[in-house]
Amino acid sequence: MSSPTGRGPGRPRKQPPDEQRRAVLLAARHVFATHGRHGATVGQIAHDAGVTRQRVYEQFGDRATLFTAVVSDVEERVFEWVGARARDNSEPNLRQWARRNYAAMFDFVAAAPDAMPVLAEAERCGDPAMGRLRTRLAEVYVEASRQRWAAYGIEPGRADTALATMYLAMTESLVKLPWQGDPPDRDALVELLTEFTIGGVLRLHEHPEIIARLH
Numbered sequence: 001m002s003s004p005t006g007r008g009p010g011r012p013r014k015q016p017p018d019e020q021r022r023a024v025l026l027a028a029r030h031v032f033a034t035h036g037r038h039g040a041t042v043g044q045i046a047h048d049a050g051v052t053r054q055r056v057y058e059q060f061g062d063r064a065t066l067f068t069a070v071v072s073d074v075e076e077r078v079f080e081w082v083g084a085r086a087r088d089n090s091e092p093n094l095r096q097w098a099r100r101n102y103a104a105m106f107d108f109v110a111a112a113p114d115a116m117p118v119l120a121e122a123e124r125c126g127d128p129a130m131g132r133l134r135t136r137l138a139e140v141y142v143e144a145s146r147q148r149w150a151a152y153g154i155e156p157g158r159a160d161t162a163l164a165t166m167y168l169a170m171t172e173s174l175v176k177l178p179w180q181g182d183p184p185d186r187d188a189l190v191e192l193l194t195e196f197t198i199g200g201v202l203r204l205h206e207h208p209e210i211i212a213r214l215h
Contacts (some may be wrong), residue, residue, distance in 0.1 A: 015050075015051075017059075020049070020051055020055060020059070021059055023049040023050060023051065024046075024049045024051060024056055024059060024060070024066070025069065025070055026049070027046075027048035027049035028040070028045045028049075028066055028067070028069075028070045029073075029074060029115065029118055030048065031044050031045050031048060032067060032070055032114075032121060033113075033114035033115075033118050034114075036121055036124075037121055037122075037125050040063065040067075041063075042057070042063055042066075045066070067125075068127075070118060071118060071119065071122045071127060074112075074115045074118050074119060075119065075129050075132065075133050077115065078108060078115060078119075078133055079136055079137065081108045082101070082104050082105055082108060082137060083136070083137060083140045085100055085101055085104040086101055086104075086140045086141050086144045087144055088100075089144075092148065092151075093148075094149065094151065094198060095194060095198050097144075097145075098193075098194050098197055098198055099190055099194040101141070101167075102167075102171060102189075102193045102194055103186075103187075103190050105171045105172075105175060106171075106186050106189070106190065109175050110186075116172075116176065119133065134165065134168050134169075137164070137168060138161060138164040138165055138168065141164035141167065142164050149201070166197075167193075167197060170193060170196075170197075171193060
């Protein structure tokens with residue numbers, strides 16, 4: 001005889017609250033990325049997450065609060081994914097370290113294609129989420145790159161901040177660029193960014209007056 005508390009055939013397992021919350025955030029990320037903050041509906045998010053509308057409201061209050069939670073979640077995930085690779089000291093070589101960091105951004109976008117559109121939507125709605133993320137990552141890159149530039153005899157001063165900002169802007173642009181036909185090989189783009197950045201900075205070393213003006 002089956003237990004009266006057992007699940008019936010085909011009945012979905014009831015998720016713990018933390019799993020439900022994660023499911024709602026993932027579903028909401030996709031719906032907000034596809035339809036925007038104002039086009040998304042709680043009904044669609046609840047359907048995609050496999051929960052009731054009431055459960056969404058219980059967890060997040062309203063659609064605006066849910067959007068804020070999704071943006072915060074995405075921002076932290078991008079920062080942890082990309083920032084962890086920048087802070088990894090297992091690769092002291094500057095060129096290889098730069099290549100790995102460029103690749104990290106492309107890998108994150110491939111793994112979570114809804115993330116960057118959500119941050120862009122936040123910017124359109126007046127939340128400078130992308131700006132916050134750039135600032136936080138720039139701080140990580142400045143700290144991590146300084147010791148590697150020293151091996152080339154370069155003390156970049158405040159140029160590091162400018163270079164980190166340029167790195168993020170170039171990577172974002174190529175990651176989001178709409179290509180005609182099939183996009184170029186991902187590794188080719190990573191190599192392009194790596195050589196452009198490292199080659200450019202080493203070339204700057206031949207013109208110390210430029211870096212000196214940024215100290």
